[in-house]
């Protein structure tokens with residue numbers, strides 16, 4: 001059984017907001033000047049907006065100027081392209097903060113000048129690796145899970161699952177389009193303090209039933225669940241958890 005905890009809610013955004021806030025507060029209370037967060041793409045940026053921008057009580061306590069936001073994976077496209085994960089964060093977070101005249105976070109995007117050169121994808125990964133926090137340690141990583149059990153741009157049975165000597169790598173054959181991406185590797189995820197997955201909707205039930213089963217399938221999400229250092233939690237909605245065995249779930253306090 002994984003160490004990861006699975007929490008289900010009718011709407012996970014309230015608990016997710018409280019969870020993010022409590023980690024932010026705990027990190028900043030240690031005297032650290034920054035809160036380092038990594039986010040993935042897909043539906044996560046929208047869930048993040050609901051949790052920490054739309055919820056006014058939480059929103060008022062988010063110390064955005066102390067946040068450093070990185071991308072757990074990024075599609076190798078211009079930043080204003082509809083496939084860009086930066087673009088999603090810009091839409092759901094940065095533009096919202098500007099509208100509210102709230103000072104924003106520092107956001108680390110890929111080098112856009114290299115995205116159109118097919119030979120430069122490894123340079124993009126290397127350059128992004130050089131932007132990572134010096135200790136290569138994230139306070140919080142927010143992820144999604146694909147229906148095949150992928151997370152970040154780490155796909156089932158892909159050779160990138162075996163990388164041990166790099167923190168950021170490129171992929172040119174992503175089964176989920178677009179094919180060219182960069183992604184965190186397991187060694188980088190393994191260094192983080194907290195990892196939270198957000199999964200909503202009935203199309204996640206089948207993969208969740210596999211991920212939380214006793215039997216191991218070697219899926220990327222299962223590998224994250226089994227990491228030693230990070231505290232791993234899953235915030236799902238009832239539609240995603242519908243019909244899953246009760247013993248898969250933990251009680252959220």
Ligand SMILES: O=C(O)[C@H](O)[C@@H](O)[C@H](O)[C@H](O)COP(=O)(O)O
Pocket residue numbers: 040041042043044073074075085143144145146150151152153176
């Ligand atoms: O494609 C990306 O950019 C991702 O970061 C990817 O790993 C995503 O998080 C999952 O595919 C879940 O996507 P959904 O949240 O849209 O289901």
